[in-house]
Amino acid sequence: MQHTLRSFDIALDELNDRIGMMFKLVRKNVRQCQKAFENRDSALAKTIIDRDAVLNDLEVGVDEAARQLIVHHQPAASDLRFVFAATKIVTDLERMGDLTRNIAGLIQQQNNIEQLAPDVLKSMTELVVEQLKMARRAFMRRDTQLARQVIELDNSIDNLFINDQRALLTHMAESPELISTCMRLSNILKQLERIADHAVNTAEMVIYMVMGREVRHISRQELMELLGEDDDED
Amino acid sequence: MQHTLRSFDIALDELNDRIGMMFKLVRKNVRQCQKAFENRDSALAKTIIDRDAVLNDLEVGVDEAARQLIVHHQPAASDLRFVFAATKIVTDLERMGDLTRNIAGLIQQQNNIEQLAPDVLKSMTELVVEQLKMARRAFMRRDTQLARQVIELDNSIDNLFINDQRALLTHMAESPELISTCMRLSNILKQLERIADHAVNTAEMVIYMVMGREVRHISRQELMELLGEDDDED
Amino acid sequence: MQTSDVFIWLTVVLAALGTVAFWLCRQRVLAAGGLADIHSRPGYYGWYGVLWLLLPALSLGLVLAGLHLFHLYSLSMNGIFISCVVAGCLGFVRAYRLVEPRFRARQAVEAIVRGLLFVAAGISILITIGIVLSVLFESIRFFQVVSFWDFVTGTRWEPDTAFLIGAGRADEGVAVPHFGSLPIFAGTFMITLIAMLVAVPVGLFSAIYMSEYASHAWRNRLKPMLEILAGIPTVVYGFFAAITVSPLVVELAGKFGLEADYTNALAPGLIMGIMIIPFMSSLSDDVIRAVPQALRDGSLALGTTKAETIRHVVLPAALPGIVAAFLIAVSRAIGETMIVVMAAGLRPNLTANPLEGMTTVTVKIVEALTGDQEFDSAFTLAAFALGMVLLLVTLTLNIISALVVRKFSQRY
Amino acid sequence: MQSNNAALKRRYRADVRFRWYGLIALGFAISFLTFFFISMIGKAWPALTQAEVKVNVHYSEAVIHNYNKAVGKKDRRIVSKYWLRGLPRMLKAHPEMLGTSEERWVLAESRVDQYLKGHEGHGLKSKYRKRVDELKAAGKTRMVFNTGLFSHGDSKLPEAAGIFASAIGSVLVLLITMALAVPVGVMTAIYLEEFAPDNRFTQTIEVNINNLAAIPSILYGLLGLAIFINFAGVPRSSALVGGLTLALMTLPIIIISTRAALRSVPESIREAALGVGASPLQTVWHHVLPLAMTGILTGSIIGLAQAMGETAPLLIVGMMAYIPEEPHSILEAATVLPAQIYTWSSESLRAFEERTAAGILVLLMVLLSLNALAVWMRRRAEQSW
């Protein structure tokens, strides 16, 4: 239902849209990282780094908008949960932005990393991009099931990351000359893993926003119970 | 001045105290990490890891308290800035807690890391602990000068980190058998560096809280101008 | 004992007994329980005793006095006195025995007082019934003699011979009396009309000036002055109209070449109008001032002048009240007696010329009832018939005005 | 925003005109009032003095049987018959004066009085006029303050007529009115305003009361006549019947003003009292009545003032009879001031006219003081709120 005060709706919508936009930008960054990595595209990496400023501004803008919303409209109940979740999610998104910038930085210094384990990065990127897509959709649609999938997907990403990491260690032990290159690659993977973690955070805030229950530090099992096990199948 | 409504003051104070307490816990964690590292104290590491739950609870608690405060008292102006800053700072603090937990985890897996570069970790820890102390004080006293110092100290920590990192890389190249150990140490240092970054975030929020100016993504120079260059000396 | 002595003695004795009763009951309850245990404040137990003393005594007294007055049953004054006191004491004893801590004295006292208030309220009903009956019965007797139709439509009012007929001398060939009341009502109407022509504009504009234009201080001076007009007894107005105004009217009419009677309708009409000004102005002033200030502000804020605001907002808002004031003023004018008795004529006269003498309903009533006639001749009974018409007209006006007020009272 | 257009000017002119209508209306009312008082005082003024003549009086034995013998033939029509009539009684009371004679100031006959005051239509025959002129020339006439006006009852002789008896009558009637109307009226109002459930019966009473207030006073006379006199047999012309009649007439006024006073006590006061556990009766007794008291008193005073000036119903119940003596009980025939005024006003003698005016002045004075009292109290009540 609409608020009696149109400006309230407008303000909420704007907040919502900005966050949706940030989700998109982050996803774009992640995808472009992969591309830059594959193509040794330093210029693209530069674009990614430059885009960080946009995300930074968006973060500060969303926070300011949220504060103005609190001051102007004294949101309560579902509105308050939304505004609160927004200020939390935006921090995560900004951090994701930072992380992609880091990746881009590492890519700029790249020396043949892409030959080391091109697929590793690719599959990781794909998972993260997929996760970000789901996270955004979960947020925009207030969909807790999607949010749950985001959280579940994190498991796969973590597993992938651990495997890759182990592979890299082996690699380094085998060819010490590649250590710094491997370290960089490891770093990139690490950043991607962090992005996934932050995506999980946003999903948790979506669940809070919709259900009013804090799920930030509860066990996976509790979470599943909360969201309903039966929907697990599809 | 006091609020006419005592419960408002009580709620604000409680929020304030909880965050102060989180600062203290994080600092304690960092210090104990160093101790556990030095003494190969796996049990202490375990304590640190367990303490994370406390910080998690505190985070959720502070957020809940902040929301209740918004709902109950519709804070504006300085109160609103405080409540907003609190919800931001608490995220950083919780993350710091996670990072110390990570360090403790790495320490548990330790094999002779401490012999590698005991001083490195020590000096880094000292700086971070000092920074956290200042950050807490800046927050509790609403002191922007202290907050500035927190931010400045981050430079030293970053430099130290880069040097250490470089040293470790050299080390790894020299003794490939130590690669995974070095990687862990590098990781620990990385976590400490992240803690320092988060401390900077809290300091930035303190500045916002006091002055009402967002300083999150502005250049160091702008920041210094804002806070008054003349105070730089002392 | 004299009647007045009984009054005095009864007052003295009952007052003394009452004091004792109050004290006795209060002590009895206090002796039986502490302050915390007793249901009501101790005074209520006292009052309970007092009421049970006074009520039986006084009501018996009233009944006995009534019986005496209506010559139904007579007791000597001493007898009345003694039986009253005895009744009071019996009542008190009953009350005294009921007094104990759990007794709800406050409720009991309040129930009694409430009953008394109710009885008082009932009296007004009795008065109305009394008036209606008194007028109705005699009117019915009148209409048994005179046809209602003739009374209402007849144009000749020549009742003088009626009392001869009433005295059983109808067969002596006296002229047939006529009870055509039309000229009387026409006279009443004419004088009322003149009065309203004076009172309405003067009263209304005075009210507007006082409530809208005059400063607070001036208003406080002007309003009592106008109210003096209402405080002057009608007999004085009548005197003034007859002695001062009527000659003046005759003189002035003469100057214009017109001929006026000394009992012309103009003089009493004018004076009656003046008498009514304060009714009009005070009531209008009240209703105009009752129009919320917010409405004036609202109108002025739209860029209207003061007069526009008054004409278009204040007066329409106050209109129901003004109409009610007007109707009440009309009914005053119709029922007004002394001015017309003293200044208007006695001769019924069906004319539209206010300079001629004419008479009114009230004049005829007074004329009929202040003579020495028997009360049951048609001549005197006619007064009651006229009275009934008067009653009906004023009641109708009053009810209409009440309806007007009620219909519009929720408007702001 | 300059006021230069014609329409606006027209609107402002209308504004000014409107204000003038009000001023004119007020001016009319107030000039009437002034005219009225001036003319009334002018008429009444002469009545405050009374002519006396100095004549020789012989207190002979014969006077006891024929009081006319007390003064010389020339003076018989000049001195007041009223004074002459009183002589036998005085001589019986003071036998020692028998046989003496003196020259003394004596109340003059009303026509002489009028003549001396120089009024037109004094009605004094020319032969007496000459005698009066003589006396006047000899300094044997004088004007004194007319104490008789205040101490005598009514009389057919204008020079002896006073308002005393009617004033006493008025007081008696008012006492009865007050004793009946005020308590019953106030109690009725309290019942209706504070306790009555909102049902048919209450509504009937309310409608009744409003109607009663609007009924012309003369109908109360009819009521008194039909019920008190014809039915209950209360003596005609008595203060009791007058008081009863006026009480009925005053009752609705008192009820209505008391109700208004009670209603003007804000509902919040009642809620406050009930809210702290006062019973309804305590609420009324402790809070509402004290606050409404000035209003109730004001209403009662106005009601009584109206009753005091009322004439018509009293005419109907016979209180315009000729009553020279003040009444000693409420059952005796009595008259009241306004009725006295009415009776005098219908007398044909010129001397009665000024007495009427004087009576009116006295009545007005009393009534205006009562009304002033009411106004003052009302204003005080307004201030205290």
Place this chain on the structure above:
Amino acid sequence: MDNKATVKIRIRDLKLWYGESEALHGITLDISANSVTAFIGPSGCGKSTLLRCLNRMNDRIASCRVQGDVLINDQDIYAADVDVVQLRTHVGMVFQKPNPFPKSIYENIAYAPRIHGLASNADEMDVLVEESLKKASLWDEVKDKLDQPGTALSGGQQQRLCIARTIAVRPDIILMDEPCSALDPIATAKIEALIEELKQEYTIVIVTHSMQQAARVSQQTAFFYLGDLIEYGETGQIFTMPKEQRTDDYITGRFG
């Protein structure tokens, strides 16, 4: 104070009619001792009506008929043998517009204790008056002018005087019907601070139009709509996570 709230007022399936029209459609509600319960809801939803059931102020309205139970301290206040006057001393009421008696400040407080015989002499009365004014946080402001009329105080002070007057008869429960709606924000804040104090000792039920006020002062909130109790719970929960959509809509400003 311990958190385990004892129930002070039990309302069970309370229905109320004004003449033919049903204004309350079966309300069931438990009100805890020593806490503040707020009634909120759109105009005409029956908040005041329900409040006035709790001290039977509705008895004054002839057309008003009640069905169901209201138990205060487990006693049915609509039972036949209940003395309304006594009930009202136990359940005090503070009204929307401050309504001090037009008497001195002292007399305003002393009136009710006097008719209830709560003080046996003048000294006791002085103590009682002082105590009540202190509890109402008004003593310091008026102690030097106790003989001045209560109506000469400012609006906020008058309202506190009314609260002191209510306290003076030592009630258990204080009902407040929009007690701040005639006051400015500063006076309102003072009353709210006072309510916060009073809940230590009294059970307070407050009707308010201001959701913010309900959020500030109350521990429990009941949301009414068209004579129905839609939702009742902890204030914090109602304002952050209401269970009912209608509550959410009302609280977030999405109504009508």
Place this chain on the structure above:
Amino acid sequence: MDNKATVKIRIRDLKLWYGESEALHGITLDISANSVTAFIGPSGCGKSTLLRCLNRMNDRIASCRVQGDVLINDQDIYAADVDVVQLRTHVGMVFQKPNPFPKSIYENIAYAPRIHGLASNADEMDVLVEESLKKASLWDEVKDKLDQPGTALSGGQQQRLCIARTIAVRPDIILMDEPCSALDPIATAKIEALIEELKQEYTIVIVTHSMQQAARVSQQTAFFYLGDLIEYGETGQIFTMPKEQRTDDYITGRFG
């Protein structure tokens, strides 16, 4: 709408006395066109007084004396040649309590245009009435009962009727003195929504006791204290980052 606000009302060192007491101590303030400016501050600080200076409603108070300038569209409204009646058509006012005239809804609107001759025939008047009611978001609710009395509407509708009435004379500026304080939250929200609409076309100045309301509806906020303008600025800024300590104290509830 473009953001570069043009100044509509210039207040320059405005002082105002009621008799001997100075109620405004030299206010200087610029009010922008097509935006909502809110006046806030504790009771008696002179908000209403200043507002009523802007259409010279204060002229009605005999004891009131003004010094300094108020310029509307760069014209001094206190100049000798200014016609108050005409001024008030340019500067409409809406009052605290809805005060519709006791006439039909139609007549409520048509009254002032008729006096000012804004419609030359009945059809034009119909159009004007409809237009005004539409602008006041009331048309849909009343279009079928234009001949019913305006007083029969609900409080919120009445207030919108008053706004429509003001709009009908085509003012530039609308002054509102606590226009929602007599309304319940839902009606208040509707009025606020209306104000939001109206600021597209009109310059609106609103006095409000509710800081939340000021925050919701206004673009600029002026904080007054004891007859002084303490702070004036963007609403968002005033409520998050006031420059003056007193503003912060008032806004955060630390006053008195």
